[in-house]
Amino acid sequence: MVFIHESSECHTLEGQLVTHLDHIVSRVILLAKLPDNKHRREVAKELRAHLDDLGEESRSQGYDDEATARIVRIRFGDPHEVAAAFAFVYAPERWARRILQAAILVAVSTVAVGLVISTVQSIAAICTATSVLSTLRDIHHEVFGLAAIAAGYCSLYAGERLFPKSLARALLSSVTLGLSLAAVLAWLIPQHVALPLAAFTCAASGRLLQRVPIPFVWFAGTALPLLIAWMLFGRLLPGWQFPWLVWLGLTISCKALREIVRLFERGCVEDFA
Amino acid sequence: MAFDRELLKGSIALLILKLLSERDMYGYEIIQESVRRSQDAFEFKEGTLYPALHQLHKRGYLRSEWRTGETGKQRKYYSLTAAGRKAAHRTEQEWFSFTKVVNAILSKANS
Numbered sequence: 001m002v003f004i005h006e007s008s009e010c011h012t013l014e015g016q017l018v019t020h021l022d023h024i025v026s027r028v029i030l031l032a033k034l035p036d037n038k039h040r041r042e043v044a045k046e047l048r049a050h051l052d053d054l055g056e057e058s059r060s061q062g063y064d065d066e067a068t069a070r071i072v073r074i075r076f077g078d079p080h081e082v083a084a085a086f087a088f089v090y091a092p093e094r095w096a097r098r099i100l101q102a103a104i105l106v107a108v109s110t111v112a113v114g115l116v117i118s119t120v121q122s123i124a125a126i127c128t129a130t131s132v133l134s135t136l137r138d139i140h141h142e143v144f145g146l147a148a149i150a151a152g153y154c155s156l157y158a159g160e161r162l163f164p165k166s167l168a169r170a171l172l173s174s175v176t177l178g179l180s181l182a183a184v185l186a187w188l189i190p191q192h193v194a195l196p197l198a199a200f201t202c203a204a205s206g207r208l209l210q211r212v213p214i215p216f217v218w219f220a221g222t223a224l225p226l227l228i229a230w231m232l233f234g235r236l237l238p239g240w241q242f243p244w245l246v247w248l249g250l251t252i253s254c255k256a257l258r259e260i261v262r263l264f265e266r267g268c269v270e271d272f273a
Numbered sequence: 274m275a276f277d278r279e280l281l282k283g284s285i286a287l288l289i290l291k292l293l294s295e296r297d298m299y300g301y302e303i304i305q306e307s308v309r310r311s312q313d314a315f316e317f318k319e320g321t322l323y324p325a326l327h328q329l330h331k332r333g334y335l336r337s338e339w340r341t342g343e344t345g346k347q348r349k350y351y352s353l354t355a356a357g358r359k360a361a362h363r364t365e366q367e368w369f370s371f372t373k374v375v376n377a378i379l380s381k382a383n384s
Contacts, residue, residue: 043323045339046300046349050319053301077320085324089331 020069021051024079031083035093043086051076101268102158109150109260111255117146120249144185147227148196149250151181152203153257174204198229199250206254222250281315285325287368288317290334290353290361299348300326326351334360 015132034040054075058068059124060097076082087094125132159170178200185193202222209221292303303326304317329335334357339347353361 042349043327045347046323047319049299049346049348050301050323052346075319077318082323085320086327089324089328184291 005132006029017055017069019067021048021055021072021090024051024073024076027079028086031080032086033083033090033094034086035097039090039093039237047082101264102154103262106150106154109257110147111152112256112260113146113149116253116256117142117249120245120252124245125184142195144189144192145199148181148200149203149253150257152200153207153254153261155200156204156207157261171208178204194229194233198226198233200251201225201229202247202250203254203257206251207257210254212259218254219251221253226250280343281317282321284368285321286329287321287361287364289325289359290364291331293351293353294358294361297350299350301348303351307346329357332360333357355381 025044027042028047029040032040034043051072054072055068058071063071089201122132124130125134125246152174155174156170159173160167162173163169178197181200182193182197185196202225205221205225207221210217212218226243226247288307289303292298292306298306300319300322304322304346307315307317324339326335330337330351333354335351336354337349337351340350341347
C-alpha cells in the first residue's frame with residue numbers, strides 16, 4: 001500500500017471511495033509482477049490518477065459514492081486482466097532481473113563454499129602437521145566440486161521458489177540439473193565425475209532435510225549420499241581418505257549456504273515473488 | 274457497436290500513436306478522445322491502454338513526463354519521439370494498405 005499513499009497527494013475524493021480505488025490499484029500492483037519498486041510506484045501513481053478522473057467524472061454526473069465505486073469498477077475492468085497485461089509487457093525485464101539475481105546467488109554461494117572448504121582443509125592441515133600451503137595449492141582442482149555444492153543447494157532452492165506448492169516438482173528440477181551436470185562432467189572430466197556429483201547430491205539433500213523442523217536432522221542429508229559415494233568410489237579417488245573431513249566441509253558449506261539464501265530472500269524475495 | 278477485442282488489440286498501437294501525433298495526452302484523456310472521435314462506438318479499456326502505452330514507451334516510441342495541471346493534480350503525459358513519429362506514419366500506411374486489401378476481398382465476395 002506504500003505505493004498508493006505516496007501517489008495520493010492531490011485527490012479530491014474521500015472516505016470509502018478512496019479505499020475502494022486504492023484496493024483496485026493495489027490488486028493490480030500485487031498481481032502485475034512488475035520488475036522493481038520504481039515500476040510499481042510509477043504504475044500505481046498513474047492508475048490512481050486515472051481512477052480519480054473516472055471517479056470525479058461519475059461524481060460530477062450526480063452519482064453517490066456507492067454508485068461511483070460501481071461505475072469505476074465496471075469501467076476499469078477486471079484488475080486481474082490489467083495486471084496480466086502489465087505482466088506480459090514487463091516479462092523480459094522481470095526474467096532478466098531474476099537471471100541476474102540467480103547468477104549473483106550462485107556466484108556468491110560458490111565463493112562461500114570455496115572459503116569454507118579451504119578453511120576446513122587448512123584447519124585439518126594444521127591439526128595433522130601438514131603444510132597449509134601444499135593443501136591449498138591444489139584447491140583449484142576442486143573447482144568442479146565447489147561449484148557442484150553451490151549448484152546442488154541452489155538448484156533445490158530455485159525449485160522451491162519456482163514450485164512453492166510442489167516439493168516433487170522442486171526436486172525434479174534439481175535432479176534434472178544434476179543429471180545435466182553429470183553429462184557435462186562425464187564429457188569434461190570422465191575420471192573425476194564422482195566427487196562433484198556426490199557433492200551436488202549431498203548439498204541438494206542437505207537443503208531438502210533443512211526443511212525438517214528437527215535440529216541436526218539435515219546432517220544426515222549431507223552424510224548419506226556421501227557414504228554411498230564413498231562406498232562405491234572412495235578407494236578409487238584421491239582425497240577421499242578422510243570422508244569425515246569431506247562431510248564436515250559439506251555440512252558447514254550447507255549451513256553457510258542456508259544463511260546466504262536467507263539474506264538473499266530478505267533482499268530479493270519481493271522481486272522474486 | 275461492440276467491436277471484437279482482438280480486432281481492437283491489433284489497431285491500438287496505431288490509434289495511440291496517431292492521437293499522440295496531434296498533441297501530448299495522458300491515459301484518461303486518450304480514452305476520452307477516442308470515445309469522442311468514435312462517437313461512443315468504442316473506448317479503450319484500461320487493461321489494454323496502459324500496458325500498450327508502456328509497451329510503446331519501452332520501444333522508444335513514446336516519452337513520458339509527470340505534469341501538474343491547473344487543479345494541482347499530477348498526470349503522466351505521453352508524447353511521441355522521433356522514432357514514434359516514424360512508427361505512426363509507417364503503421365498508418367500499413368493500415369491503409371491492409372484495409373484496402375480486405376475491402377477489395379470483401380467487395381468481390383459480396384458482388
